Structure formats: C-alpha cells, structure tokens
Amino acid sequence: MDFCFSPLFSGSSGNSLYISAGGVSVLIDAGGTGAQIETALNAVEVKSSDLDAILITHEHSDHIKGAGVFSRRHDIPIYANHATWKAMKNKIGSVSEKNKREFNQSFYLKDLLVEPYSIPHDAVDPVCFSLSYNGIKLSTVSDLGHYTKKLLSKLENSNVVLLESNHDIEMLRQGSYPMYLKRRILGTKGHLSNDMAAKAAYELVTLGVRGIMLSHLSEENNSESIAYKTVSEYLEKKGIEVNRHIALSVLKKECDAFMYRIGGNDIG
Secondary structure (H helix, E strand, O other): OOEEEEEEEOOOOOOEEEEEEOOEEEEEOOOOOHHHHHHHHHHOOOOHHHOOEEEOOOOOHHHHOOHHHHHHHHOOOEEEOHHHHHHHOOOOOOOOHHHEEEOOOOEEEOOEEEEEEEOOOOOOOOEEEEEEEOOEEEEEEOOOOOOOHHHHHHOOOOOEEEEEOOEOHHHHHHOOOOHHHHHHHHOOOOOOEHHHHHHHHHHHHHOOOOEEEEEOOOOOOOOHHHHHHHHHHHHHHOOOOEOOOEEEEEOOOEOOOOOEEEEOOEEO
16 A cells, blocks of 8 residues: 655645555644645545544644644544643634544554654644654654754654755845744744754755655745755765755645655655
8 A cells, every 4th residue: 555645735824744554544734724725635636534634743823724624524533732732722613522632652543653753843842743654654844943863863764754944044034024033933943944954854864764855935034946955055065965865855835736655765
C-alpha cells in the first residue's frame, strides 16, 4: 500500500497536509476554511468523508480554522494534546465528545505510527509530527523559533521532511510589519528564517533525510526563489549536492494539486 501525501496549504494564512498510508487518511492541521479544504481535497481526488483523523500541531488560527467545521460536517475525530485542546476548544466550535481525542505520546491509527514531538513556539504546547508506515517516514516541522539537535534527531531517516523556511531576515527587518511582530517572529519561539532552515537542512541530511520541502513561507517577508537559493547554496558550501544527495523543493502558499507517492528512496 502506497504512502501518499499532498500539501494542501502552506503559509501564514493557512496550513494543511493530507497523508494516506496503512489504510488511514489524515490531515495534519486544518488551517483553511471548510470550503477551501474541501476544494483542495477534491483537487487531489480525495473524499473528505474518507478522512480518519485531523491531527493538530497547535492552536493558532492558521492551523485550526477549519478543524471544527470539518469534524462536524464529516464526523471526523480531532487529535490534539491536552493543553492544545483547552486553548482551541472555544475557537473551533462544538465537537462531539466521541471525536475529541487526546494524546500525550506516540500512538497508532491502524498501522500508521504517529509520533508527536514538542517544539519551541509561542503556543501552549506545540508539536510537530513524524508519521511512519512500512519503513517509510514523513515528518513535518514548522512554527518553531529555533531548532535543537535533539529535535532534529527525532526526524532521523525520514524519507521527506517538510521544514519551515518562514522569512528572509533582512526582508523582515526592512518590511512593514510592526516592531512587536518582527520581534515575535525573530524570537526563539517565533519562526525559522531561511538561514536557520539552511543549517537545519544540513543537519537533516547528515541524519539520513532524503527529501526536504521548504514550507510555511511568509507572503511578505520571503519568496520561493530566495528560500530555495539560501538553503541550496548553504548545502552546496557544505558539500551536499542538491538533487544528488538531497531532493529539495519549496511549497507554494496554495500548493499545486498533486499527490506525492513515496516508495523506498523515491518521491514521485
């Protein structure tokens, strides 16, 4: 059975990732409206009613906007840790008791292993996820102000990592954001810059990661070309040949309607 995924949205206005493996279909975050998510799933020929779970990383609106309505509309369980449930329950509307699921450690959805890891971000108890099935592992990590070697070690040997590359530091500093917001983004619980993403990408390559997709780009303070250039040039300086030692790409805000399939060392 294939391990498939499709990034539906990626950016400051909304984030959602579809994954199917081991007979399970899930969303990681539901940061679009219900209608937007429905349209995005239809574009990759997925029925919303076939979803088995929505996994929530943290309570910020660009990650939970459509979670409640989607759960109610299609009777889908929502999984989040205890602190995140408390923080988001008044933001997503009523959810039936049977669809409120809490985790505090790794768990299985049928044969799909879900591993949550704590990350540094200005939310109550934010996490990233690794999902594994049949020797294939996909990890997604964004909304973190800095990374640690301990965190990156959890992503070891992932076939694909969706890695935040939120902003170009100079674009942010010279841009129109108010000073308090600039400080928040640049802080240790804010968001990863392109420069920090480049260093993290190098560490991930040394940990056996074979594909990296740069994600959660700021609309105002970054661009696909700048993010890709910053990360690829750093990797090349470190002796890592892009498209030989590592597959590198950048996710758009509204991602292309494409279903990726992972098999062995290949992403297609």
